[in-house]
Amino acid sequence: MEVKSKTYLYRTSVRWTEQRKGVLAAAGKPDLQVATPPEFKGHEGIWSPEDLFVASVNMCTMSTFLAFADRAGYTFHAYESEAEGRLELVGGKFQFTSVILRPRLTLAPGGDPAKAKDLLEKAEAACLISNSITARVTLDPTIIEG
Amino acid sequence: MEVKSKTYLYRTSVRWTEQRKGVLAAAGKPDLQVATPPEFKGHEGIWSPEDLFVASVNMCTMSTFLAFADRAGYTFHAYESEAEGRLELVGGKFQFTSVILRPRLTLAPGGDPAKAKDLLEKAEAACLISNSITARVTLDPTIIEG
Numbered sequence: 246m247e248v249k250s251k252t253y254l255y256r257t258s259v260r261w262t263e264q265r266k267g268v269l270a271a272a273g274k275p276d277l278q279v280a281t282p283p284e285f286k287g288h289e290g291i292w293s294p295e296d297l298f299v300a301s302v303n304m305c306t307m308s309t310f311l312a313f314a315d316r317a318g319y320t321f322h323a324y325e326s327e328a329e330g331r332l333e334l335v336g337g338k339f340q341f342t343s344v345i346l347r348p349r350l351t352l353a354p355g356g357d358p359a360k361a362k363d364l365l366e367k368a369e370a371a372c373l374i375s376n377s378i379t380a381r382v383t384l385d386p387t388i389i390e391g
Numbered sequence: 392m393e394v395k396s397k398t399y400l401y402r403t404s405v406r407w408t409e410q411r412k413g414v415l416a417a418a419g420k421p422d423l424q425v426a427t428p429p430e431f432k433g434h435e436g437i438w439s440p441e442d443l444f445v446a447s448v449n450m451c452t453m454s455t456f457l458a459f460a461d462r463a464g465y466t467f468h469a470y471e472s473e474a475e476g477r478l479e480l481v482g483g484k485f486q487f488t489s490v491i492l493r494p495r496l497t498l499a500p501g502g503d504p505a506k507a508k509d510l511l512e513k514a515e516a517a518c519l520i521s522n523s524i525t526a527r528v529t530l531d532p533t534i535i536e537g
Contacts, residue, residue: 253430253478255439257446261470265457269446273436277423279446281454284399290419293401294451297443298520300403300415300425305440308427311411324407332399332519339397339519373478373485374444378524 266291295332295341302344302374302382303328310348310368319360322391323351330380341380348384352391361388412437441478441487448490448520448528449474456494456514465506468537469497476526487526494530498537507534 257271265281266288281287282295303326314321326348333342346369350361369375369384403417411427412434427433428441449472460467472494479488492515496507515521515530 251480253441255441255445255476255478256473257442257449258471258473259446259449259453260472261453261457265454267450267453267470269450271438271442271446274438274442277438277446278421279450281457285454286458287454292417292420292423294447294454294520295399295401296403296417296420297447297450298523299401300405300417300423301440301443301447303403303405304413304415304425304443307405307407307413308411308431308433308440311407311427312432324413325404326406327402327404330401332401334397338517338522341519341523371484373487374440376484377444377487377526380523 264288295330298341298378299328299330299344302330302372302378303346305372305374306346306348306369306384309372310365313364313368313371317360317364319356319364320353321350321356321361322353323349325349341378343381343383344375344378345383345385347387349387349389351389354391356391358388358390362386410434441476444487444524445474445476445490448476448518448524449492451518451520452492452494452515452530455518456511459510459514459517463506463510465502465510466499467496467502467507468499469495471495487524489527489529490521490524491529491531493533495533495535497535500537502537504534504536508532 269277280291282293331343375382415423426437428439477489521528
């Protein structure tokens with residue numbers, strides 16, 4: 246990562262190992278085995294590029310929520326989120342057409358659910374990965390009172 | 392992952408752990424620790440959503456190359472690729488504006504470099520993640536004769 250005014254660079258590498266498998270690497274971070282998924286003649290039980298794409302949207306939204314909650318002084322008990330990305334043929338080419346995010350936020354005792362919903366919606370709208378993809382991103386939140 | 396004609400669904404989840412860290416999970420796959428990167432008040436040495444986004448483009452291109460090479464009966468010795476994603480402020484919002492892919496392909500003895508270049512270019516053009524993002528994807532290949 247290098248900084249140049251408001252520009253950030255992210256570098257990762259991938260190295261083919263065998264069949265449809267490889268290893269992802271980034272400086273100073275643990276290696277991660279990756280593979281083509283089974284439905285494209287790849288392998289079970291290994292992170293695929295499709296998984297990583299959907300995960301990046303999901304994690305970015307959480308990351309943005311954590312920043313917004315921190316800035317607002319809003320504390321909560323737990324956050325977990327399932328994301329579902331839909332890959333479809335469009336004009337003969339596969340692309341991700343939608344990503345549904347289903348965050349489940351458990352509030353602190355007495356926490357304000359309306360404020361939680363507002364922060365989640367603002368986080369989804371500001372997520373920089375969502376801003377960088379063509380798929381429609383939809384938020385389907387569950388708020389659990391503490 | 393579920394199949395419904397030519398539609399595939401990819402599900403991953405993320406769970407907040409502490410500070411700006413979380414754990415990514417997908418059914419049957421190893422968990423991966425993730426975090427907001429340091430430049431956004433996060434943590435060093437942990438995979439960030441930005442890393443995963445760039446990695447997904449890089450891995451998808453390799454995956455597509457492996458499929459095309461297999462289909463063409465083209466064998467090679469080694470493939471590794473560095474990818475660099477550029478995150479910039481555009482109209483007040485961060486987004487990825489470009490991803491540069493630098494595959495280094497080592498040919499088998501007597502392998503045809505022109506064919507290799509053609510397969511790499513076709514893989515980049517067909518990569519389903521590249522088809523799903525707004526950033527410009529550029530291929531800067533190095534072909535090493537075997």
